[in-house]
Amino acid sequence: MCVRKIVIALALLIPSMAWAQFQGNERPAEDSTLVLSLDDAIKIALSENTSVKVADMEIQRLQYARKGTYASLFPQVNGSGSYQRTIKKQVMYMGGGDDGESGGSSMFDGILAPIEWYLSQLIAQAPQPIQPYVPEPTPESDNSGGIAVGRLNTWSAGISASMPLVNAQLWENISISADQVELAVEKARESRLGTVTSVKQAYYAVLLAKEAFEVYKQVYENAVENFRQTEMKYNVQKASELDLTRAKSNVAAAVPNVYNAESSIMLALWQLKAVMGLELEREIDVTGSLEDYAQTMFRDMNEGENADLDRNTSLRQLDMQAEQLAKTVRMQQYAYLPSLNLSFAYSFNAMTDNFKFSEYRWTPYSYVGLSLSIPIFSGGQRHYAIKQTRVQADELALQRQNTERQLRIGIHQSLQTMDTAMRTYDAAKDAVGTAQKAYDIAAKSYQLGKSTLTDLSNTELTLTQTKLQAVQAVYNFVVAKAGLEQTLGYDFTEE
Numbered sequence: 001m002c003v004r005k006i007v008i009a010l011a012l013l014i015p016s017m018a019w020a021q022f023q024g025n026e027r028p029a030e031d032s033t034l035v036l037s038l039d040d041a042i043k044i045a046l047s048e049n050t051s052v053k054v055a056d057m058e059i060q061r062l063q064y065a066r067k068g069t070y071a072s073l074f075p076q077v078n079g080s081g082s083y084q085r086t087i088k089k090q091v092m093y094m095g096g097g098d099d100g101e102s103g104g105s106s107m108f109d110g111i112l113a114p115i116e117w118y119l120s121q122l123i124a125q126a127p128q129p130i131q132p133y134v135p136e137p138t139p140e141s142d143n144s145g146g147i148a149v150g151r152l153n154t155w156s157a158g159i160s161a162s163m164p165l166v167n168a169q170l171w172e173n174i175s176i177s178a179d180q181v182e183l184a185v186e187k188a189r190e191s192r193l194g195t196v197t198s199v200k201q202a203y204y205a206v207l208l209a210k211e212a213f214e215v216y217k218q219v220y221e222n223a224v225e226n227f228r229q230t231e232m233k234y235n236v237q238k239a240s241e242l243d244l245t246r247a248k249s250n251v252a253a254a255v256p257n258v259y260n261a262e263s264s265i266m267l268a269l270w271q272l273k274a275v276m277g278l279e280l281e282r283e284i285d286v287t288g289s290l291e292d293y294a295q296t297m298f299r300d301m302n303e304g305e306n307a308d309l310d311r312n313t314s315l316r317q318l319d320m321q322a323e324q325l326a327k328t329v330r331m332q333q334y335a336y337l338p339s340l341n342l343s344f345a346y347s348f349n350a351m352t353d354n355f356k357f358s359e360y361r362w363t364p365y366s367y368v369g370l371s372l373s374i375p376i377f378s379g380g381q382r383h384y385a386i387k388q389t390r391v392q393a394d395e396l397a398l399q400r401q402n403t404e405r406q407l408r409i410g411i412h413q414s415l416q417t418m419d420t421a422m423r424t425y426d427a428a429k430d431a432v433g434t435a436q437k438a439y440d441i442a443a444k445s446y447q448l449g450k451s452t453l454t455d456l457s458n459t460e461l462t463l464t465q466t467k468l469q470a471v472q473a474v475y476n477f478v479v480a481k482a483g484l485e486q487t488l489g490y491d492f493t494e495e
Helices: 002-026 038-048 050-073 109-124 168-235 241-276 290-294 297-305 313-336 381-448 453-488
Strands: 034-036 076-085 090-093 146-149 153-166 284-286 339-352 363-373
Touching: 034 038, 038 050, 038 168, 038 241, 050 153, 050 168, 168 241, 168 284, 168 290, 168 313, 168 339, 168 381, 168 453, 241 284, 241 453, 290 453, 297 381, 313 381, 381 453
Parallel strands: 034 284
Antiparallel strands: 076 153, 090 146, 153 339, 339 363
């Protein structure tokens, strides 16, 4: 009998310790726990979430790229400087020879002269052996009659500038870069929408875990109370040992559910902190309950039925990409047009045989010019580039059509889930009231000895199931609503 009482006491003590431990883990210190509402959690996530930060940085990067594209319209100014050391000066020949031909020997004389010599020897058919050809020195071999030009050192320094005056392809490229910034802004909006949806789902998961914990905690407390009454009846021989054992088993069976519910709350809070971008060691808690959102289900359902896709971020991005491809085609077509550039240069040159810089004579040189470039033939490169871009635009149009179809299916699925959840909640809410009344009657009857512990356990099981069905229905509704809002492109600031 003493052993049995010790076992019973431990069965009652362990769940109580678990509940006290959870309360301690949930709020270790009143001033160190960050209690958040849904709006607070979303605001923190929009400022701390990594994906949102990366998306904002991508906008900044493309804005810099756009400014760099605008720089192509301004003059490009470059400075230059050079030094050359002459190893062999050039030789220039002037005047003419005695035969009236131009002065100086041909560059092929060294090759043709021996060939002519051997041919003349063969034609003459002289009996003596053919003598080897020995080239005679020419006056040019020692620069005789030539003038060496140039200096050993050549210095130059200057500045040059150029800018486009007429370049339609460049202008269209600047317009495309502006569209890329807008596309990045829309992608950042998509990241924020996804973050808001993730925060909502994680927040609702915490509320669901808390509701489940409350249900299982109530089940445990009822099991403890039933065991106490059964033990009292057993002590006065009004309950059998089977009833006492069954009551003790009910207490032991309720303990794992309490632990699992406690673990679910912790995991849900960790997931919420991860989505928000907070440190996992930071202690947080949430306010409210799923029952608060049940009061607005009918209104939210009516708003969802009038939904459209005008603000859907996926379709907006596809439309922007289609506009960029259309401008890309125009830019490639503009490659057939002439372009006009303005150029300017100013430089100083100096040539000398020594390094006496103070005696250098610097000669200025400058010019201003216009250059016209007219595309004539490129082997079909521009033509096929245009065709390639047009095929890409057709692919994008098909992709948009399929995306819109899938989004509309998703909207109908969300609305159907919301409708089912709303109906389930109505039915479960009525069932909870009936099950609670049945349990109260069974509990009173058991106290009076007019019903068995099995009847009481059955009514308690029904009550537990209906409570869980009610909170699960609300959770399914709000999760489906969050997904629908993301599909429709509802911004948190607009809400």
